[in-house]
Amino acid sequence: MSTSTAAEQVIRAGQGEALLEVKGLQRYFPVTRGIVFQRQVGAVKAVDGIDLSIHTGETLGVVGESGCGKTTTGRLVTRLDEPTGGSITFEGEDLTHLSRAKMRPFRREIQMIFQDPFSSLNPRQTIGTIIAAPFQIQKVDSEGGTKKAVQALMERVGLNPEHYNRYPHEFSGGQRQRIGVARALALRPKLIVCDEPVSALDVSIQAQIVNLLEDLQDEFNLAYLFIAHDLSVIRHISDRVAVMYLGKVVEVADRDELYNHARHPYTHALLSAVPEADPDALAHRERIRLTGDVPSPLNPPSGCRFRTRCWKAQDICAEQEPPLVQIGAPGHQAACHFPEERDVI
Amino acid sequence: MTESVTTTASTSAGTGKPFLELKNLQVHFPTDDGLVKAVNGLSFTLERGKTLGIVGESGSGKSVSSLAIMGLHKGSRAKVGGEIWLDGAELVGMSVPEIRRLRGQQVAMIFQDPLSAMHPFYRVGDQLVEAYRVHNEVPKSVARKRAIDLLDRVGIPSPDKRFFDYPHQFSGGMRQRAMIAMALMCDPQLLIADEPTTALDVTVQAQILDLMMDLQKEFNSAIVIITHDLGVVAQMAQDVVVMYGGRVVEAGPVREIFYRPEMPYTWGLLGSIPRVNRGGDHRLKSIRGTPPSLINLPKGCPFQPRCDYQQHVEGHSCTGEVPDLLQIGTEDHRVRCHIETGQRKKLFTEQIKPNL
Numbered sequence: 055m056s057t058s059t060a061a062e063q064v065i066r067a068g069q070g071e072a073l074l075e076v077k078g079l080q081r082y083f084p085v086t087r088g089i090v091f092q093r094q095v096g097a098v099k100a101v102d103g104i105d106l107s108i109h110t111g112e113t114l115g116v117v118g119e120s121g122c123g124k125t126t127t128g129r130l131v132t133r134l135d136e137p138t139g140g141s142i143t144f145e146g147e148d149l150t151h152l153s154r155a156k157m158r159p160f161r162r163e164i165q166m167i168f169q170d171p172f173s174s175l176n177p178r179q180t181i182g183t184i185i186a187a188p189f190q191i192q193k194v195d196s197e198g199g200t201k202k203a204v205q206a207l208m209e210r211v212g213l214n215p216e217h218y219n220r221y222p223h224e225f226s227g228g229q230r231q232r233i234g235v236a237r238a239l240a241l242r243p244k245l246i247v248c249d250e251p252v253s254a255l256d257v258s259i260q261a262q263i264v265n266l267l268e269d270l271q272d273e274f275n276l277a278y279l280f281i282a283h284d285l286s287v288i289r290h291i292s293d294r295v296a297v298m299y300l301g302k303v304v305e306v307a308d309r310d311e312l313y314n315h316a317r318h319p320y321t322h323a324l325l326s327a328v329p330e331a332d333p334d335a336l337a338h339r340e341r342i343r344l345t346g347d348v349p350s351p352l353n354p355p356s357g358c359r360f361r362t363r364c365w366k367a368q369d370i371c372a373e374q375e376p377p378l379v380q381i382g383a384p385g386h387q388a389a390c391h392f393p394e395e396r397d398v399i
Numbered sequence: 400m401t402e403s404v405t406t407t408a409s410t411s412a413g414t415g416k417p418f419l420e421l422k423n424l425q426v427h428f429p430t431d432d433g434l435v436k437a438v439n440g441l442s443f444t445l446e447r448g449k450t451l452g453i454v455g456e457s458g459s460g461k462s463v464s465s466l467a468i469m470g471l472h473k474g475s476r477a478k479v480g481g482e483i484w485l486d487g488a489e490l491v492g493m494s495v496p497e498i499r500r501l502r503g504q505q506v507a508m509i510f511q512d513p514l515s516a517m518h519p520f521y522r523v524g525d526q527l528v529e530a531y532r533v534h535n536e537v538p539k540s541v542a543r544k545r546a547i548d549l550l551d552r553v554g555i556p557s558p559d560k561r562f563f564d565y566p567h568q569f570s571g572g573m574r575q576r577a578m579i580a581m582a583l584m585c586d587p588q589l590l591i592a593d594e595p596t597t598a599l600d601v602t603v604q605a606q607i608l609d610l611m612m613d614l615q616k617e618f619n620s621a622i623v624i625i626t627h628d629l630g631v632v633a634q635m636a637q638d639v640v641v642m643y644g645g646r647v648v649e650a651g652p653v654r655e656i657f658y659r660p661e662m663p664y665t666w667g668l669l670g671s672i673p674r675v676n677r678g679g680d681h682r683l684k685s686i687r688g689t690p691p692s693l694i695n696l697p698k699g700c701p702f703q704p705r706c707d708y709q710q711h712v713e714g715h716s717c718t719g720e721v722p723d724l725l726q727i728g729t730e731d732h733r734v735r736c737h738i739e740t741g742q743r744k745k746l747f748t749e750q751i752k753p754n755l
């Protein structure tokens with residue numbers, strides 16, 4: 055579809071009033087030694103100063119390799135975890151250090167769907183109880199009673215409402231993920247953080263869940279923070295995409311801008327590593343091969359964190375950390391001393 | 400039912416027999432809930448230097464098939480039928496000591512989870528040395544040199560130092576590479592890789608796949624790669640077998656499967672996946688329903704409960720008869736579906752292809 059309105063274009067470019075605004079977000083996990091007298095010997099810099107914004111009805115994709123801080127970011131945004139620095143603003147309100155009680159009204163607005171549809175559901179609770187939990191916790195009465203509301207939700211996400219009294223183990227992976235979606239949807243949130251919601255599913259089931267999430271977004275004008283390591287899924291579902299590496303956002307842009315005009319070497323490497331399900335296209339693609347693994351977040355490289363694997367690194371890359379700056383189309387930002395376009399997919 | 404899928408390569412010089420041939424492999428597990436019919440008549444051939452990809456959803460029988468080739472069902476309750484021929488020897492009927500001799504030497508396997516192949520309490524290097532010395536009577540120093548060489552080849556930095564590490568001291572990607580090194584210690588002619596990169600990040604996956612292709616060129620080994628990732632298959636395989644409910648539903652050269660598929664399940668798979676090189680705001684073409692239970696396989700076509708194309712079948716019953724796996728055209732492309740081939744081609748061109 056190429057008929058986007060001016061308003062949509064503003065949203066795509068990540069401008070205008072944001073629903074969620076994250077600034078300098080940081081989460082260090084202390085590493086301690088000693089049994090009686092614990093002393094801190096270092097910190098895992100899981101998330102180290104990131105800026106993100108999400109608008110109403112928009113999907114921001116977050117992609118990056120294992121351990122780069124995606125889940126931690128999601129947990130901070132939903133306030134399941136406490137940031138050690140930075141700020142989180144939702145509809146203009148600063149949530150960063152709100153108490154449990156003050157946080158309660160916002161919990162309705164921001165929900166989360168987890169990667170593992172097996173461990174994220176209590177095996178001893180019925181589906182009805184699981185999906186009804188948000189009503190109970192928030193002390194919300196719904197018209198016609200909770201059961202009716204839950205069954206309507208089950209129907210909406212493609213579950214048989216008659217299975218209200220069944221237990222999670224009686225459902226397949228895809229169905230369990232639908233249960234997670236129904237639970238997240240119960241209180242009509244404005245933002246859902248989806249942490250790898252389809253990574254554990256088979257492709258045919260993955261497509262069902264992706265389609266469901268897209269339908270629900272259209273129907274309820276939901277915003278998603280969609281976390282995944284699969285670049286094809288991210289391209290499909292996102293309006294804008296942020297690429298993370300070792301606790302930092304290294305590039306962020308409108309979806310097609312990112313996939314067609316990426317400027318950061320790490321983004322190039324990621325994109326060129328995806329095996330496309332197209333034998334002929336693969337044969338003609340440029341291959342960038344990184345060597346080695348992601349360094350430890352306990353002791354990240356100085357300057358640019360990608361420099362130990364970057365083929366373009368110069369002295370300055372070890373000395374100065376490249377800031378995330380505007381480059382290319384509106385809303386496109388990259389953190390590299392030597393950004394350039396490159397055709398990789 | 401006799402059915403076969405042949406690699407495009409000509410048969411091994413001299414013998415006239417393919418290097419690896421599976422004939423109507425069946426693996427059934429008696430369980431308390433009933434008989435699990437995990438593999439029901441898998442047949443294919445593979446030549447040295449070539450790669451065969453097996454794709455399918457979880458539970459379609461991929462891993463069970465690969466364990467059968469390794470002889471790893473022996474001594475379990477599994478009932479294995481059919482024939483597996485490797486370089487002139489039949490493996491299904493082989494004794495445990497015989498197949499153990501083959502394992503590691505002629506055939507090696509890479510698993511999805513490297514920790515299942517490596518012992519957590521022994522040093523990585525010692526495990527490689529042991530893998531070599533089981534089959535080769537050489538002094539330790541020779542085996543050690545080879546182990547360090549191979550660790551180097553698979554891209555482990557400072558292999559002479561990392562030789563002494565325990566598996567848990569390696570990252571996921573390094574463990575996977577170490578397992579590949581272990582699998583290669585005895586120059587196996589056949590390498591079976593079951594979801595070798597599923598747990599890895601794309602950049603590391605790309606390194607591992609490149610490595611497998613390089614080593615294949617060098618040692619002229621045959622590779623069976625099992626995966627649910629169609630991209631990995633497109634990159635690695637010359638021939639593809641699509642499995643569903645323990646059966647082959649379509650098989651052929653990789654281009655046939657990706658550009659001229661004829662089985663509705665293959666259409667569904669290709670339509671389900673988002674593409675990294677394409678934008679657009681279309682919905683994915685998902686397949687409705689869920690994969691079948693292997694205890695109560697549907698009667699007739701295994702895909703029947705999820706198939707949207709049954710109205711195009713004439714003169715057969717999707718719910719009553721299992722379609723045969725029949726060859727179409729000349730390219731050794733085989734399809735199991737009751738729809739007549741001309742009609743399938745028409746459906747693909749008119750309805751499926753435009754949406755892929």
Ligand SMILES: Nc1ncnc2c1ncn2[C@@H]1O[C@H](COP(=O)(O)OP(=O)(O)OP(=O)(O)O)[C@@H](O)[C@H]1O
Pocket residue numbers: 083098099100101118119120121122123124125126127283351
């Ligand atoms: N509670 C914790 N204590 C210490 N370190 C932690 C903790 N939680 C996460 N980490 C570390 O923080 C880093 C980021 O973790 P996170 O789970 O956010 O990664 P991720 O991007 O979600 O990775 P994946 O793709 O594997 O899910 C990792 O190095 C991880 O080991």
Ligand SMILES: Nc1ncnc2c1ncn2[C@@H]1O[C@H](COP(=O)(O)OP(=O)(O)O)[C@@H](O)[C@H]1O
Pocket residue numbers: 428430435436437455456457458459460461462463464693
């Ligand atoms: N030892 C066993 N006993 C009973 N059933 C088994 C056993 N091993 C595998 N199965 C079943 O066989 C089917 C195929 O399994 P598998 O080959 O592992 O699937 P995949 O295609 O995902 O690799 C599954 O239904 C699985 O539960």
Ligand code: SF4
Pocket residue numbers: 318319320358359360361362364365366367368371376389390391392393
């Ligand atoms: S700043 Fe330097 S090391 Fe970092 S990505 Fe750019 S060129 Fe590479």
Ligand code: SF4
Pocket residue numbers: 662663664700701702703704706707708709712717722735736737738
């Ligand atoms: S045989 Fe019938 S049910 Fe099976 S794939 Fe063909 S049309 Fe569909």
Ligand SMILES: [Mg+2]
Pocket residue numbers: 124125126
């Ligand atoms: Mg995570």
Ligand SMILES: [Mg+2]
Pocket residue numbers: 461462463593594
């Ligand atoms: Mg498997």
